[in-house]
Amino acid sequence: MDATDRRIVAGLQGGFPLCPRPYAEAARALGLDEDELIRRLARLVETGVLSRFGPLFNVEAMGGTYILAAMAVPEDAFDRVTELVNAHVEVAHNYEREHLLNMWFVVAAETPERAEAVLAEIAAETGIEVLSMPKLEEYFVGLRLQP
Amino acid sequence: MKTGERSKATSLERRLVKAIGTGLPLVPEPYAEVAAALDTDEATVIATLEAMLARGAIRRIGAVPNHYALGYQANGMAVFDVDDDAVAELGPVIGAFDFVSHCYRRPRNPPFWPYNLFAMVHARTRPAVETKVRQIRSRLGSACRGDTILYSRRILKKTGLRLAR
Numbered sequence: 001m002d003a004t005d006r007r008i009v010a011g012l013q014g015g016f017p018l019c020p021r022p023y024a025e026a027a028r029a030l031g032l033d034e035d036e037l038i039r040r041l042a043r044l045v046e047t048g049v050l051s052r053f054g055p056l057f058n059v060e061a062m063g064g065t066y067i068l069a070a071m072a073v074p075e076d077a078f079d080r081v082t083e084l085v086n087a088h089v090e091v092a093h094n095y096e097r098e099h100l101l102n103m104w105f106v107v108a109a110e111t112p113e114r115a116e117a118v119l120a121e122i123a124a125e126t127g128i129e130v131l132s133m134p135k136l137e138e139y140f141v142g143l144r145l146q147p
Numbered sequence: 148m149k150t151g152e153r154s155k156a157t158s159l160e161r162r163l164v165k166a167i168g169t170g171l172p173l174v175p176e177p178y179a180e181v182a183a184a185l186d187t188d189e190a191t192v193i194a195t196l197e198a199m200l201a202r203g204a205i206r207r208i209g210a211v212p213n214h215y216a217l218g219y220q221a222n223g224m225a226v227f228d229v230d231d232d233a234v235a236e237l238g239p240v241i242g243a244f245d246f247v248s249h250c251y252r253r254p255r256n257p258p259f260w261p262y263n264l265f266a267m268v269h270a271r272t273r274p275a276v277e278t279k280v281r282q283i284r285s286r287l288g289s290a291c292r293g294d295t296i297l298y299s300r301r302i303l304k305k306t307g308l309r310l311a312r
Contacts, residue, residue, distance in 0.1 A: 008210065009210050009212055009217070012209045012210045013207065013209045013210050013212070014207035014208065014209045015207070015208070015209060016171075016208040016209045018178070018193045018196055018197050018200075018208075019193070020176055020178065020179065020189060020193075021175060021176060022177065022178070023173075023175060023177070024175065034175060038173050038174070038175070041173055041210070042173045044210070045170070045173075047216075048213055048216050049212065049213060049216040049217065050210050050211055050212055050213060050216075051211045051212070051213045051305050052169055052170040052211050053170055053171055053173065053209070053210055053211065054167050054168075054169070054170040054171035054208065054211075055167060055168075055171070055196065055199075055205045055207070055208045056205065056206040056207050056208070056211060057164055057168060057199075057204065057205055057206075058203055058204055058205065058206050061199075061202060061203045061204035062160065062161075062164070062204050068253065070260075082303050085303075085304075086303060086304045091304060092304075092305075092306060093302070093304060093305045093306075094302075094303035094304040094305075095299045095300075095301070095302055095303060096299065096300040096301050096303055097224065097297040097298060097299050097300060098297060098298045098299075098300055099295075099297045101260070101297075102300075103303070104224070104297070105303075105304070131256050131259075131260065132254075133253040133254060133256070133260075134253065134254070135251040135252065135253055136251070136252045136253060136254060137235070137238060137251065137252040138250075138251055139238035139239045139241065139242035139250040139251065139252070140239070140241075140242025140243065140247060140248075140249065140250040141206070141248075141249050141250075142248060142249075
């Protein structure tokens with residue numbers, strides 16, 4: 001990742017143009033040309049610097065729900081449980097964390113009932129209790145990372 | 148901000164989520180390419196995305212960084228046990244710290260899990276996370292009875308939004 005990549009990551013975290021040639025327009029603002037921006041974005045995604053490039057949808061504004069859930073997974077079952085949890089298409093993120101509750105994942109579904117059903121399925125498949133921690137109030141969501 | 152205000156996605160919106168929830172095509176005319184795949188036209192795709200942005204169904208369009216790859220290796224989920232009477236007032240104050248990327252109130256699961264305020268804190272090192280969490284703790288003052296930090300060890304899955312049906 002060089003200085004130009006850093007400028008791209010810092011400068012393009014939002015506001016990507018909605019016009020027929022958006023990469024060309026975004027490139028102009030960064031002092032690049034369209035080809036180079038596309039090539040660099042493809043490499044940033046390929047190498048994992050970016051998880052992806054595109055819209056960040058908000059399921060809740062479309063009638064859907066997210067639920068954060070946590071499980072205390074025994075060390076020797078960890079890989080097996082990871083596979084079972086990740087196999088659910090509704091599981092959008094899953095993190096291993098250093099705590100007795102060592103697996104934390106987010107379920108995104110079109111209805112709260114469906115999200116709860118996924119948690120119940122995971123509990124049944126793994127035999128491990130799933131703590132449901134839906135958000136009750138949102139105080140801030142944003143991204144202020146400086147590469 | 149309450150999490151209410153639901154409005155159902157239209158059929159084109161749902162198809163757009165499916166088509167680009169994991170990323171926009173990296174080609175000169177991405178919206179035209181998406182339109183062709185969805186059997187509609189570019190202007191409709193652009194207008195639909197504009198409308199979704201305007202009502203918050205899209206938070207933003209751009210680069211979604213992997214914070215590990217950017218050197219933010221210490222990603223701490225800081226959690227606090229805050230008086231129920233004080234949390235509504237203190238939540239937005241904690242969310243306003245520039246090192247907090249997400250801040251929510253969530254249910255406790257006592258006695259196992261007493262924490263009701265969650266703040267994601269990103270930094271390059273653990274001591275840096277801890278310094279920031281002390282700032283939060285000091286701002287919460289006596290309304291906070293306990294706190295801890297759950298560091299992430301690894302990402303087990305991170306995809307964009309994919310709808311099951």
